[in-house]
Amino acid sequence: MDKTSFVDFQVVSNISGTKKEEVIETLVNNLDENNYLASKEVFLQDVLERENTLPTYIGYEIGLPHSQSEGVNYSSVTIGRLEEEIKWTEEGEEVNTVFLIAVPNNNEDNLHLKILSKLSRLLMHEEFRNEVRNLDENALIATLNEKVKGELE
């Protein structure tokens, strides 16, 4: 990982879980293995709590779980691409792509919040959503760096 960067992007493809909690846990485990987290348990709990308050379904078969949490050391966005659609809300809305946004609790710089707001805006564009679904992992990370970070430099 690049710890000098304000936010890093990760892509996890071919996720095979059938439950929302399971998929979120897979993505959290990936972050933990790559040393982005101070506490895997705290972050996972915060993300799931936020999900239970208001599910982060945004349409277009995308879920956007996010938390600013004491369990996070370094800001990151993980794109999880699922093999099969899974149910995300009580109403039965399904997702095949998940963006997990992790932000440390004690951040003093607003830059990563700007990156996150930029990412949120990009998700409303069809061309970007197609890239997220179809590009290979390296090309997708390059696109994210260009479109999300590039504009802030």
Added chain:
Amino acid sequence: MQIVAVTSCPSGVAHTYMSAESLELSAKNLGVNMKVETQGTSGIENRLDSSEIQAADYVVLTNDVEIREMERFKGKKVVKMSVADIIKKSDALLKKLKATSE
């Protein structure tokens, strides 16, 4: 037609901006003059000034969390919606407001 909007959401890092972008995209597609203020974790961005509010035919506000400085919109025609509904239905909302104002 001119519309101003303010968006905000419980955590302030995602849906505030998605709903703002959704309104801006729909406005562009439908030829509506739109300015959206965001009240997120970064504070108030793209702040609406009093002349912009005065000139607006409608004010669109999200209703998931309290909007700051509500006194600015006294006497205006205000439409309140959840961020989720705005993200899903901003085209329909703007079409409806357009039809109503004509």
